């Protein structure tokens with residue numbers, strides 16, 4: 001199969017985008033296609049696959065598949081790239097429009113300076129909405145999380161996808177590679193989980209690292225940065241309705257959890273390349 005694609009990134013979190021306004025893909029090949037095209041050795045190389053597609057409920061739809069072929073519900077960096085691409089392709093009537101994901105419908109604004117703002121909607125904070133096992137408080141804020149003999153405290157936030165946020169003294173000491181995969185697959189998270197480590201610099205500034213569900217360490221995670229800002233406010237490290245700059249490996253995002261309870265994310269979105277992917281369904285994938 002010869003599949004036209006565009007490779008884009010948001011703060012280094014890069015995906016292979018396929019435009020289903022122009023092309024058709026069979027549903028059953030998507031997980032294997034995601035693994036295949038993401039492979040750095042035998043594919044194009046990316047953190048996963050994103051489909052930009054028509055939607056009945058908004059002007060544009062987006063689906064995201066992680067590097068391991070698992071389908072995510074939403075993707076913050078992916079939403080900014082999808083918004084910019086759809087606007088530039090003329091799929092939308094103005095620079096402000098809605099994007100439907102598996103999780104929800106969000107509002108996008110492509111700004112004249114090239115930045116993109118997404119209203120990510122309200123975070124889900126009830127244990128059952130994360131989802132996370134346990135019978136304690138209905139929400140998970142600084143809850144003891146024993147793992148690997150360490151005494152950790154977790155704050156769990158869903159942005160339509162699950163996040164486990166841990167605060168650390170110094171981001172350079174965050175055990176991302178050691179703890180990330182353990183927590184990702186911990187049985188307390190029945191749908192698995194994205195894992196974030198956050199150092200509070202000030203109420204307006206966070207340092208951030210992530211182990212993503214289905215993709216491992218990435219340069220950035222937009223929904224994760226939103227979850228980190230929400231967790232910082234829930235733990236009294238930051239304020240509602242304040243711009244919080246989150247420093248990720250790939251750059252900065254500005255997050256605001258406003259007085260209406262909605263989370264706004266602003267950041268970049270860049271095209272890296274465009275081309276044709278020669279997909280062989282029997283391709284060896286690591």
Ligand SMILES: N[C@H](CCC[C@H](N)C(=O)O)C(=O)O
Nearest residue numbers: 072075076077161221222223
């Ligand atoms: N790994 C995530 C999807 C990608 C999210 C991330 N890349 C972002 O920018 O939000 C999940 O399975 O929920």
